[in-house]
Each structure stands twice: as structure tokens, then as C-alpha cells.
Amino acid sequence: GGSVKEGKMPDGEKTRQGKQEEEQQQKEEEREGLIEFYSSYQELFQFFCSNTTIHGAIRLVCSKKNKMKTAFWSVLFFLTFGLMYWQFGILYREYFSYPVSLNLNLNSDRLIFPAVTLCTLNPYRYSAIRKKLDKLDQITHQTLLDLYDYNMSLPRSDWSIPSTQKRSLRSLLHNVQRHPLQRQKRDNLVNLPENSPSVDKNDWKIGFVLCSENNKDCFHQAYSSGVDAVREWYSFHYINILAQVPDAKALDESDFENFIYACRFNEATCDKANYTHFHHPLYGNCYTFNDNSSSLWTSSLPGINNGLSLVVRTEQNDFIPLLSTVTGARVMVHDQNEPAFMDDGGFNVRPGIETSISMRKEMTVRLGGSYSDCTEDGSDVPVQNLYSSRYTEQVCIRSCFQLKMVERCGCAYYFYPLPEGAEYCDYTKHVSWGYCYYKLLAEFKADVLGCFHKCRKPCKMTEYRLSAGYSRWPSAVSEDWVFYMLSQQNKYNITSKRNGVAKVNIFFEEWNYKTNGESPAFTVVTLLSQLGNQWSLWFGSSVLSVMELAELILDFFAITFILAFRWFRSRQKLSPPGPSPNTHDNTAFQDEAPAANAPHRFTVEAVVTTLPSYNSLEPHGPSRDGEAGHE
DSSP: OOOOOTTOOOHHHHHHHHHHHHHHHHHHHHOOOSEEEESSHHHHHHHHHHHOOSTTTTHHHHTTTOHHHHHHHHHHHHHHHHHHHHHHHHHHHHHTTOOEEEEEEEEEOOOBOOEEEEEOSOOOOOTTTHHHHHHHHHHHHHHHHHHHOOOOOOOOOOOOOOHHHHHHHHHHHHHHHHSOEEEEETTEEOOOOTTOOOOOGGGEEEEEEEEOTTSSSEEEEEESOHHHHHHHHHHHHHHHHHHTSTTGGGOOOOOHHHHEEEEEETTEEOOGGGEEEEEETTTEEEEEESOOTTSOOBOSSOSGGGSEEEEEEOOOOSOOTTTOOOOSEEEEEEOTTSOOOHHHHOEEEOTTEEEEEEEEEEEEEOOOTTSOOOBSSSTTSSSOOOSSSOOOHHHHHHHHHHHHHHHHHSSBOTTSOOOTTOOBOOTTTSTTHHHHHHHHHHHHHTTSSOHHHHSOOBSEEEEEEEEEEEEESSOTTTHHHHHHHHHHHHTOOOSOSTTTEEEEEEEESOSEEEEEEEEESSOHHHHHHHHHHHHHHHHOOOHHHHHHHHHHHHHHHHHHHHHHHHHHHHHHHTSOOOOOTTOOOOOOOOOSOOOTTSOSEEEEOOOOOSSOOOGGGSOOSHHHHHHHHHO
16 A cells, blocks of 8 residues: 655646646647738738639639749739729829810790890090091091092081180190101101102001100001001090090980880880990990890790891981991890990991891800819909909900000000099000000900900800891882881981981790700719729729738738838847846747748737737747647
8 A cells, every 4th residue: 555645646637637738738829810911922922812803813823833824924914904004094184184074955945135235336426525526537637638639528517616625626736746647668667758759559558656655665556458547546546535525435415216216125115214325436326225134025935026126227427437437237135234345246237228136045054163264253363353244254354454554554445444543545644555555455465464364264154146137128119108207206307218227126036045064074983983894804803802902912011011020120139138137038039940831821919918928920830849848
């Protein structure tokens, strides 16, 4: 009966305890880490190519024993990637060019009738400036006699001049003599003496000279046509005369009934509440119908009987022959709250003719923002609107020129609205304004002033497409009674029947009107769809394949960081500091190679210890068992 020494464990119990320790150690070794990284780039790419859903990637692994096939598939794979991203670049470039699609819509509805402006083409002789205009006519008469031997007939006038006006007439004569009408031979402007020998008329141009205030620089305004030169020269002095009269634009010496014999809209008679009046320096008295936004006309039906019908007088009376060389009337159709620029959109109505004008409404709606440089209301345009109307491109361009005129020349051009604090140009106050104006006009037309660049198109526009038909009115068999009734009704005897009246009809051709709209041609949805199409074309994969590629890129950077960190720690171990009794063993990585059957990876485990440890990154393998066995 041997006795068991105290403190010794039986063999069976020791064996059972050893098995439990081995099972516990095996469980710990088989425990999967929270974060896994491959030990090399080769292993990372091999795993990706073997498991990805991108077409063609598996061929890089399957053909690794055949270097020629591996090289071929590698070149083909990366070439395909390059072609795909080249297509991506084209798609992105198209997207950021912000293309638009044009949408055409036809709408049918009752239409608001547009504003119609009608001018007499007969600049009026205001009583306030009649004497000065008569004096200007006398000077022009003598000029034409000297240059062309033409004895122009002058309108009858009272030649008695009050003593109070003699000084102003002498001032006019002095200024006209400072800017005389002259002949120009080719490029050199010369004054012809009275005893000059006769020359070939084709060798000469006619014009006038405008010089700076100190006469150091002069501007030669010449014309190949003598008619154009005389009209421009006369108009220049006429504007100066108008500018000398305070509030000349507010003078109202018009007689609506002496110009418009009959006015009807929708078979109803027009009255004074349906029009507004203004005076144009070149086109005379102008009347705008349907410009009152509170009571606008609406066409009940399309057709000639449901529009505006006017009978107007075209016989010129008390006119200025050197300023107006045509007979008839000028008509312009425009939208409400827009000024009537008769030079741009107007056309003339012939005397003795019935002009029927059919209209078709057309609206244009543009996309703003990145899609175009249009403006909603002009508030973002760096040009002050001088007109009491809404923003249009022509309003902006004229305002821009007028503001530059005031800035450079010190006065405003008479044809455009007057800016605050400025005054109209007049050579009795601004001696060299004509020189400054024509120099500035040349820069304006060449866009040196930048007005055409600054003034942008509005995002919403309304235009009216016009087509006209003409017929003789009144006819030969009806003209007698028509002229008799007109003379009785308006108490005006028409001396020239055939050139005395004209009729104008303006109406909608149909109720349908066209709307030209814009919509984005390349949206974000379209871009994503096109990118997906290109990805499927070249690799036959889906969005999840893109996520696999993103995962590969993230793993690549993670492995780079881990390897760089291991290299940095290994460099630190070459020269370790002296041991400290209070420090723990925080060895981050082991340099010994893993066993042959160990997986090519390292595992990071979540281990809670007093201090952080990097032992979890050590490769697991039989070497660990060997070390335990030695212990």
C-alpha cells in the first residue's frame, strides 16, 4: 500500500487536464479575426480575380501557368478598362456642357391682342421751333445750291423774325457753319471754293466734319449717296434744335382725328382710351393701341373681321422734306410693356393700298442657370434700364449706349431716354458732342463698348410672326364716294386722293400659337444610365461589381499601410532601447516565417488586455505548437 505524496496529481487527472488545454488552445487558434488582410499583393489580386463577377478577370488566374495567355489577357483587361474610362470621359464632358432639348408645343386658346404702334412718317414742325427750322431750311437751300446747283423750293413761312429770336438764329447759323456740308474727294476732305472748276461727280463723296473741342482731332462722316449725306447732316442739326427746347418730347400738337379717319376692333369703334401718343423725331406723331394693361383687347375669333382695322391719312401736311423722304405710315406690332423701336421691327404702309397683316404668336422659354446665359428680368445684368418698361435685349443695348454717351461725352443722345442728372446734347452747350457721338457710335458697332456682350437675352420672349397682303384701296369705282364720306366725316379736304389715305388690317391668322421650350437633354439619371451601359458593354457587370472593385482599392491601400507599418517596426527593432522593469512585452510582429501549411494571411483579434498588444497580427501555425511543446 504505497501512499501518494502530498501535492502530486494522479496520472489520469493530468492527462484529462492536458487534453482540455489542447482543446482550448485549438479553439483559440481557430477563432476568426475581426479584420483580415492578405500578406501580399499577389494573394490579394489572386483572390479578387478568382471571386469577382467582372468578366475576364478569372482568365488572369486560370491561365497563370501559360505566360503568353496571362500577358494577352492582362493587356486585354487593362485595355478594356482604358477604353471604358475614355467613354466615361466623353459622357462627363457631354453632361457638363449642359445640352438642351427643344420642345415644340402647339396651344389653342383665345389670345390677347398685341400692342400696335402707328407713326405718321411726318415729323411735325413744332410752333416752338418753327423759326429755327425755317432758318435751317434756308441754310440747307443755299448749301444744295452751292454743291449741286439745285434750287430747292421752301415751304411758305412767315419770314418776320422777332428781335427776341434773332440771337438764337445767329447762334444756329454759327453752329451750322462750324459743321458745313462738304464734298470729299476719295480719302481727302477739301472745301471747294466757289470758282472751283467742274469735276466728275463720280469722283466725289459728300459729308461733314466733326472735330474735338481743341480741333486736334476730327471725324470725317462721309457718304457715297448725296441723299443720305443731306438727310444725316440735316438730322444732326435738327436734333440740336430739339434739344434746345425744354421738354420737347412732351409737346403734344397732334390731332388724332386728322391722322386716323377710322378705328375699329372686333367690329367696335375705338376711342381715345384705347391708345397712347408719343412723338418720334424722325417718324413724327406715333399712336400705340392696346397698350393699357388694365383693359387689354382679346380676339374673339381669328380672321380679318376680328382684328384691328385703321384708315389713316398719308398725305403730308406741314412736313419737313429734308427729314422725311417717304410717304405713308409706319406700323409695328409688339408686346405690351415693351417700347416700340420703329427702326428695328416696323414696316411702312403704302398710300392708296389696303395692307392686311396676319399674325402668328410664338413664345420662347429658355432654361437659365448653367444651361444658357439668359436673364429672368434683367436684374442680374450690369446695365441700368433707362426705359419705363420690362427688360428686353434692345432696351438693354440702347440703355448701355446712352450711359456710355453720358460718361464719355458729358450729355445724352436725344433719341434715347434721359438718365438722371444728365441733359441732352446741344452744340450750344456741348461744342464737340457730335465728334464724340460718332466716334462712340463706331466703337459701339464694333462692340468695343461691350454692350452686346453685357446685354443677355431674356429667358421668356413673345414674338409675332407677320405676313402681309396688299390690294388697291379704294377701288376705282368706289373711290369717289369713299373720299367724299371721309372728307365730310373728318372735315378735311384730301387734295391727292390716290396718295391721301391707306387702310391697315391687323388680325390673328389662327388661335393656335407655338411655344418653343427647352428641357435638359442630359440629366443625372441619363448620366448614370449611360455609365451603366458602358460598364455592362465592356465588362458585363453590375453595380455590385463596382463595389467589388471599390473593395479591392480599399484593401490595396490597407495592405500598403500594414506593410509599411511592419517595415517601420522592424527598423526600430534593429536598435532597441534598454529594457525597463515596468514595461510589458508589446512586440507587434514576429519576423519568423510561417510554417508551410499556414494560410497566407495575418489576423487581428480583439483582445482585451491592460496595454494594447499586436501579437494578434502574428501568423498562426505549427511553430506555435512547437514552442508550447518546448515549454
